[in-house]
Structure formats: C-alpha cells, structure tokens
Amino acid sequence: RYEITQRETAVEILPGIRTPLWTYEGTFPGPTIESRRGRPVTIRHRNELPVPTVVHLHGGRTPASSDGYPTDLVLPEGWPGTARGHHGMHGMGGMRDPRAVESRITRDYTFPLDQRPTLLWYHDHRMDFTAPAIWRGLAGLHIVRDDAEEVLGLPSGHRELPLMIADRAFGDDGALAYPALDPALRERPGVEEPYLAGVLGDVVLVNGAPWPVHEVDAARYRLRVLNASNARHYELEAVTDDGRRLDLVQVGADQGLLAAPVVHRTLPIAPAERYDLVVDFSGVPVGGRVRIANRLGSGRTRDVMAFRVARKARDGSRVPRVLSTDVPSWRRSDAVRVRDFSFRAGRMGGGHGWLIGGRPFDPARTDATVRLGDVEVWRLVADVHHPVHLHLVGFRVLSRGGGRPLARDAGLKDTVALRPGEAVEIITRFDGYRGRYLFHCHNAEHEDMGMMANFEVV
Numbered sequence: 001r002y003e004i005t006q007r008e009t010a011v012e013i014l015p016g017i018r019t020p021l022w023t024y025e026g027t028f029p030g031p032t033i034e035s036r037r038g039r040p041v042t043i044r045h046r047n048e049l050p051v052p053t054v055v056h057l058h059g060g061r062t063p064a065s066s067d068g069y070p071t072d073l074v075l076p077e078g079w080p081g082t083a084r085g086h087h088g089m090h091g092m093g094g095m096r097d098p099r100a101v102e103s104r105i106t107r108d109y110t111f112p113l114d115q116r117p118t119l120l121w122y123h124d125h126r127m128d129f130t131a132p133a134i135w136r137g138l139a140g141l142h143i144v145r146d147d148a149e150e151v152l153g154l155p156s157g158h159r160e161l162p163l164m165i166a167d168r169a170f171g172d173d174g175a176l177a178y179p180a181l182d183p184a185l186r187e188r189p190g191v192e193e194p195y196l197a198g199v200l201g202d203v204v205l206v207n208g209a210p211w212p213v214h215e216v217d218a219a220r221y222r223l224r225v226l227n228a229s230n231a232r233h234y235e236l237e238a239v240t241d242d243g244r245r246l247d248l249v250q251v252g253a254d255q256g257l258l259a260a261p262v263v264h265r266t267l268p269i270a271p272a273e274r275y276d277l278v279v280d281f282s283g284v285p286v287g288g289r290v291r292i293a294n295r296l297g298s299g300r301t302r303d304v305m306a307f308r309v310a311r312k313a314r315d316g317s318r319v320p321r322v323l324s325t326d327v328p329s330w331r332r333s334d335a336v337r338v339r340d341f342s343f344r345a346g347r348m349g350g351g352h353g354w355l356i357g358g359r360p361f362d363p364a365r366t367d368a369t370v371r372l373g374d375v376e377v378w379r380l381v382a383d384v385h386h387p388v389h390l391h392l393v394g395f396r397v398l399s400r401g402g403g404r405p406l407a408r409d410a411g412l413k414d415t416v417a418l419r420p421g422e423a424v425e426i427i428t429r430f431d432g433y434r435g436r437y438l439f440h441c442h443n444a445e446h447e448d449m450g451m452m453a454n455f456e457v458v
C-alpha cells in the first residue's frame with residue numbers, strides 16, 4: 001500500500017532557480033516504486049492539484065477499473081464539471097462518457113502486477129490534457145522484479161540505474177514553457193501547424209536533472225532507459241573521450257528481458273519506449289568520461305548525460321547468453337484476425353487533428369472488439385513518426401515495412417515506433433482482463449489531439 005499526493009511544488013531543476021511543477025509527492029520524477037511480480041499493490045492517489053487527474057501505469061497488466069481511463073477522473077476539491085456531464089473537458093468540446101467512473105480527491109488504484117518483471121512508469125492520462133500534465137511533472141517510475149531475474153547476475157545495486165529522459169523548455173523565470181517548438185520541426189512538410197508535431201524542449205533532463213554527470217566504477221552498469229519526453233525522439237550512443245563508441249548491450253525491452261542479448265552501436269528510442277541496456281565502463285581509464293549523446297539532437301539537445309569513471313573496481317556481473325525463456329513467440333498462423341489501423345493527420349472539428357482510422361478519439365465508441373484469449377495481428381500504418389502504444393498487453397513486432405523487424409524491435413514491447421510512411425505488423429494475445437482499454441500514439445500532443453482509440457476485451 002502506498003499513498004501519493006499530487007500537488008504543486010516548486011522544484012530546483014536549473015541551478016539556483018525554482019520551477020513550479022505538478023508533482024507526485026513533491027518530486028520530479030515522482031517516487032520510484034519497486035514491486036515483486038504477482039504481488040498486488042494498491043496506491044491511493046490524492047489530488048491536491050487545481051485540475052482533475054488520471055493515473056495510468058504504463059506497461060502494467062491492469063484491470064480496466066485501475067487502468068486510468070482518460071475520463072475516470074480524480075476531481076479536486078470543488079471542481080465543478082465532470083466527464084459525464086457537459087463541463088470542463090478541453091478540446092473535444094464537451095464529449096460525454098457515460099461509463100466514466102469519477103471520484104473526488106482520492107482514488108485507490110490496484111495493480112496485480114501479474115506480469116513479466118520490467119520497468120514501468122506511471123503518468124497522467126486525462127483526456128485532452130495528458131501532454132501538458134506530463135510536461136508539468138506528472139510522471140514516475142515503477143519497477144517490477146522477480147527472483148528469476150535476480151539470479152542472472154546482471155549488474156545490480158548501485159550499478160543498476162533507471163534513467164528517465166525527458167526534454168523541457170524553461171522561461172527566464174524558471175517556469176516551464178509550453179509549447180516550445182523546435183525550428184527544425186516547423187519545416188517538416190505536411191505539418192501545417194507547428195504544434196501539431198508535438199512539444200519539444202531544449203533542455204534534456206535525466207531523472208529530473210539537466211545533463212547530469214554520474215560517477216561510476218570501471219565496471220558494467222545496467223541502464224534502464226525510459227524516454228518520457230512528450231514528443232522528442234533520441235538516437236542514443238555512448239562515446240568515450242577519444243571518440244570510441246561503447247556497445248549498448250540490450251537485455252530487455254518494454255515488457256521485460258529478451259531471450260538473448262542484442263548489441264547496438266546506436267539506439268533510437270521513441271516516446272514511452274524503454275530499453276534495458278548493459279554498458280561496460282571497464283575499458284575506460286579512471287578520470288575518463290563517457291557521453292551519452294543523442295544523434296538526432298542539434299546544439300544542446302545533442303547531449304543527454306555523461307558518466308565519469310571514478311575508480312577501478314571488481315565486477316562480478318555478467319550478461320548471460322540466455323536471458324529468459326518466456327518471451328511469447330506467437331506466429332502469424334496463431335492469429336484469428338488481422339486488423340488495419342492508419343495513424344494520420346486529418347481534419348477534426350474545425351481544425352487539424354491526429355486520427356486513427358480517420359477518426360478522432362471518442363470515449364463512447366469501441367474501435368475494436370477482441371475476444372479474451374484471441375491472438376490477433378494488427379497492421380499499423382503511419383504518415384509521420386508515431387510511437388504506438390497498447391494498454392493491457394505486450395506484443396511482438398512481426399514485420400516492418402513489409403520486411404523483417406529491426407534489431408531494436410526484439411522482445412516483448414508495449415510501444416512501437418512507426419516511421420514515416422511505414423507499415424508495422426504487431427502480434428499479441430489479448431489476455432489478462434476483460435474491459436475497455438486504449439491504444440494510442442504516445443507523442444503526447446498527438447494523443448491529446450485525437451490519436452487514441454478503444455479496444456474492448458470481451
């Protein structure tokens with residue numbers, strides 16, 4: 001059992017300046033929760049913010065009642081409107097949701113966590129308002145562990161580092177600036193209004209600190225990387241002072257350990273994706289630095305963070321050749337159905353929006369009805385970059401651009417980066433719980449501008 005209070009707090013992010021944030025428990029990121037597989041956790045969230053909130057555990061296999069549906073609001077004291085009524089909702093212009101389950105001030109979320117151990121994250125999910133809420137600070141980590149993972153010998157203790165990467169923009173007074181647009185994106189063809197691309201910042205935060213430098217031993221480290229940015233994509237590399245690239249040895253994906261490690265020289269990471277990486281600093285001289293750089297950035301956003309090797313040290317860790325044997329291996333022939341969903345810009349109301357299958361999100365519409373236990377193939381097609389996320393289930397990438405998946409598609413995922421003009425097929429079994437769940441683009445602005453849909457497990 002935990003209790004988390006959501007409240008406005010001024011936090012020192014930039015040296016000597018206080019930035020007003022919306023926080024879980026007064027910090028950004030919120031408190032990191034560690035759980036054991038199969039041991040249910042109940043978290044009471046208390047909303048002391050001036051707006052309604054919704055908590056979603058991203059990557060959690062969660063009953064619908066605790067999954068943070070965007071109209072299941074926790075209303076603050078004295079808030080007049082609700083999602084069931086006609087008031088208060090932004091953007092979508094008073095859309096109603098008769099199934100909304102609202103509470104006032106507090107709500108208990110229960111997570112069974114009957115799932116593969118991995119790095120999850122919790123964040124706000126209020127309809128039409130997710131992007132600004134996450135931007136202002138409503139995000140935290142939740143790690144699920146089990147015994148099988150612990151005996152593998154991967155780097156652990158202080159050599160296991162969760163890294164939440166998120167860009168932000170600041171005004172001169174230290175307040176967060178939203179939106180902040182990257183000039184490079186303004187030029188992108190096909191995007192008529194710049195904010196449509198999503199909001200970018202020019203300061204890269206890791207665990208809430210700008211471009212941190214972390215002291216390490218000359219040893220292997222397990223870096224559990226989450227891209228918690230609203231819209232920014234990164235392509236990570238680890239570069240030494242003398243320009244050598246260290247291998248990024250991937251041991252896990254969004255939904256836990258791979259069957260076997262995959263070695264990357266550079267690694268793209270889209271919003272909401274997680275990569276579990278082992279990096280070996282043992283070949284770096286004491287005093288040397290390893291920069292984690294972003295090959296897609298320009299100027300200050302080319303840097304993410306750095307490690308400074310402080311001392312020689314013994315290292316009993318290892319990366320076994322077999323990491324896990326329970327990664328599902330569904331085949332195309334297991335699928336009882338193939339569905340197609342396009343992720344494209346389009347007209348929504350009077351303006352521009354982002355649509356799935358030509359339609360903006362509507363909580364009252366079911367976009368796909370799936371039978372509990374069925375294996376399905378979903379074919380996802382994009383106009384521009386869209387990181388697509390499914391709630392409830394993990395999936396495998398079956399094909400990309402008509403060909404084989406990429407090295408970075410390995411393992412069980414819950415978010416897949418669609419590239420411009422590309423079709424990606426994913427396969428999954430819809431098991432766990434019945435109920436209404438979401439799938440959506442995890443560019444947070446796209447999500448708020450309609451690129452979200454419902455599937456109902458029956």
Ligand code: C2O
Nearest residue numbers: 056058272389438
């Ligand atoms: Cu990370 Cu539906 O969300």
Ligand code: CU
Nearest residue numbers: 057058059391
């Ligand atoms: Cu999610």
Ligand code: CU
Nearest residue numbers: 386441443446
């Ligand atoms: Cu998108």
